[in-house]
Amino acid sequence: xxxxxxxxxxxxxxxxxxxxxxxxxxxxxxxxxxxxxxxxxxxxxxxxxxxxxxxxxxxxxxxxxxxxxxxxxxxxxxxxxxxxxxxxxxxxxxxxxxxxxxxxxxxxxxxxx
Numbered sequence: 884x885x886x887x888x889x890x891x892x893x894x895x896x897x898x899x900x901x902x903x904x905x906x907x908x909x910x911x912x913x914x915x916x917x918x919x920x921x922x923x924x925x926x927x928x929x930x931x932x933x934x935x936x937x938x939x940x941x942x943x944x945x946x947x948x949x950x951x952x953x954x955x956x957x958x959x960x961x962x963x964x965x966x967x968x969x970x971x972x973x974x975x976x977x978x979x980x981x982x983x984x985x986x987x988x989x990x991x992x993x994x995x996x
Contacts, residue, residue, distance in 0.1 A: 884914045886967040890922050897973040900980045907953040909933060909945070928956050 886906065893904050907928040908915055919927055933948045954962055963979050965971065972978075982990040 884918060886918060887921075889965065889967050889969050889971070890918070890925060892969070892971040892973075893976070894922070894924065895973060896971075896976045899976045902976055903957065903959060905953045905956050907949045907956070909949070926956070928953060 890904065890906075893902075896902075904925045905928055906918075906925055907930060910929050910931050915927065918925075930949070930952055933945045950964060953964075961979060961983055963976075979990065
């Protein structure tokens, strides 16, 4: 699964702060059961239905709804979003926390596919 590499990169962070990794997903998503077993430290947030989900999968609005559900479930002061295909640098989590100690309202950058 594409998500596996992302989760592995998050779990192999160098000197990470305390983090919660939340993966919202629609019930019935293929290949999720193996990830549930392989990544017990990850919070897999199963959603039974989404208002914006289209069976033909032509729209992408359901991704926004999945992100919103994940953000609502988060308990931290700093919330960072990434995509399932991302392979994160080993300093990613630590650098996000350090960046938020600077006088900026928002920290972020472009996402490349």
